Amino acid sequence: MEKNMLDILIIGSGGAGLSSALSSKEAGASVLVVGKSYPTASQTSMAQGGMNASLGNVTPDSIQAHIDDTIKSAHELCNKEMVKQLCEDAPKSIEWLEQLGVPFDRTAENRVAQRQLGGASSKRACYAQDYTGLKILHTLYDTCLKEGIEMREEYFLLNLITDNGIGGFSPEQDEAKAVDSKSPKNITVLGATFLDIVTGEVKEIRAKNTIIATGGYGGLYKNFSTNSEGATGDGIAVVLRAGGYLSDMEFVQFHPTALKGSATLISESARGEGGYLVNTKGERFIDELLPRDVVARAIASQITQGEEVFLDLRHLGEEKLLTLMPQEVHLCKLHENIDPVHQLIPIKPVAHYSMGGIDVNENLEVTGLKNCYAVGECSNAKVHGANRLGGNSLLEIISLGRLAGKNAVGCVFQRTDKTNKTTTKQLESDQEYIEGLLEEYPWEKNFYTIQNKLGEDFYKYAGIVRDNTELNNLLNELRVIKADLDNMGIGDKNKENNTNLVDFLQFQNILEVGEVVLDASLVRDESRGAHYKTAFPNEENKLYKAHSVYWIEDKVLQNKLVKVVS
């Protein structure tokens, strides 16, 4: 191996990134984890309900039942081999977390406790009260500190460095790409460029292998999403700009129960423990434990009919609520001024999880790019298909996170490459772009206002129920915004700690990812899982039992449908 050359660059410091880091390190590689915020600030901290594994500690269960439930929820769009591998690895993943010290709740027999989540045929979700993601994430973080894993906070991903010319935000940056555009399959990733948020400097980090674990794109539905401010699909946009492939981007899961005013998540465990959904008349209108897409549509339908929808937990009693769902009780009081022990909780369904993402193969290698892996919500490993089961995302980030780390190391040691010798102009290009934003761009239009409006329009027109005319109008609106970016820019011209600049870069990523979401939604003239069109209410297997795949070639967004085999 070359000396001083980083083996594995991990971009994103949530559960998937930290799991990859630990397994890469364990396999003997040098590892650097880079993230735009602090590791414990990631989306993983927000996962409440639990992590699936067919331990059968509470009710009888089997790996096969876990596989069957996952495949059923995926509506034919999954890779059954990947699902099988994930479900088989689930008990081992729980065991690994147990060894690291994750404080999972216990049964009376001192085994890991498990609860019911929607779409599951058994009590399968292992939990730590309703802080499951938080406690897993912090335990992973503690373990990373113990293992001396190097982490770099507040580094915002700008672009991948490849041997295929320059990818970038602006048309001027993309210009250089046309000159030596290679066939997409031969693009090699050499590392990535970052904005060091604190200093304002643009820097490059070279590595033999890069793992992208940057999270989903729920932030597209701004103010109508349970996701954090940073769920802006950065890694997904970056892969697209570098010539890699995305898939199934039209599949966005809407969580049935977020607080009406603040879009704050109320965990599915609230229904799992026996909570009811009722309308203004006090009537229940749906089996609360059906899969999320079905429940979300039922609620949306009530709201369309002029009803308000509430979560009713009153019958569970104060003691049970405070023991099992302390966080929910707190959030209701804070954001809605509601005490769920005595009052109904006003709710609405909001964007929650991105099933689509960076297209990867069974080894989690990014399609179209060499030496590059993707894992977690930013990726589409085809384990969730058209609709993710509650409890399977924490499982994915741990199980596949570890797999990505292991696989990436495996090929590092086999390879002798010249990653750090290949010169590219990516760094210069990105430096010029950032300097331009700070110096030249006017600020004639406020992008925050535009982004808020776009978020609401995505919720209305590319949300739970879709229609081609509305999708088309929204796609036009988005393209007008893209063409108008030169008139936006940033008002804050300071170089250091410029969060206005970061917000603007994230907005550009949202626009690129959003365009693919809309186009893919338009193409899919059927209803499947989370994607529902009133005019096409059925699954059309003949045409659409297929993954929708997107990439950029010769500066144009290309797409194809790839049939699902088996």
Add this chain to the structure above:
Amino acid sequence: MQIKINRQNNIESFELPFQSSTLLKALYHIKNNEDNSLTFSSSCRSGVCGTCAVRVNGKEVLACSYTIQEGDLVEPLAYHEVQRDLKVNKQKVRETLKQATAWLQQSQEATITQEHIHLTEKQSDCILCDSCYSSCPVLEVNPNFIGPFALTRAYRYTADPRERDIQAIIDNIQSNGIWDCTLCGNCTEVCPQGIDPKMDITMLRGTASQFGYRDPNFQAMDFGFGGGF
């Protein structure tokens, strides 16, 4: 409604069009509509990521979980390097976790009961918002003090039946650690998660004494009488 923000020791007032709002929503309103350069940190908006802690009228709160009042003065966390406006450097403060070696030292097989889980349920709710650190008066006189959150985390692992080597943690929190705390309870008062670091530090002192450590302050006050009274 009006709030004031301390920006690089310059107090600026902002008029807000809300009757009631979380502080975070108010900060975003200002940044999005009035002054793009207002700088603060936030992420999850629901009190679990620990990013948005600030001080309001001298007391630590999470901006996303605090309802603003007329005339509030908003300031960055104390004992952190202020990078800009309300944004602080948490990297240096996180070094205390390494100093305390607040992790599972040596994992062993153990029977874990729900009672064990309850014992450190609160401690493992920590979101690393640094509120407790900012409220701690010991840091005024000893900037090297490990501080409340890292000690709570150390306790969380010492109380875990899976920990085989409790002494390793205890050894690492002697210097600038458990004995430097004055047990004033500020940390307990400001913790948004209801954690009680003061109690955790007291528990750690108890464990330390089992390993033969004694309060060095007490020894210093002992004036040669042998302490045997």
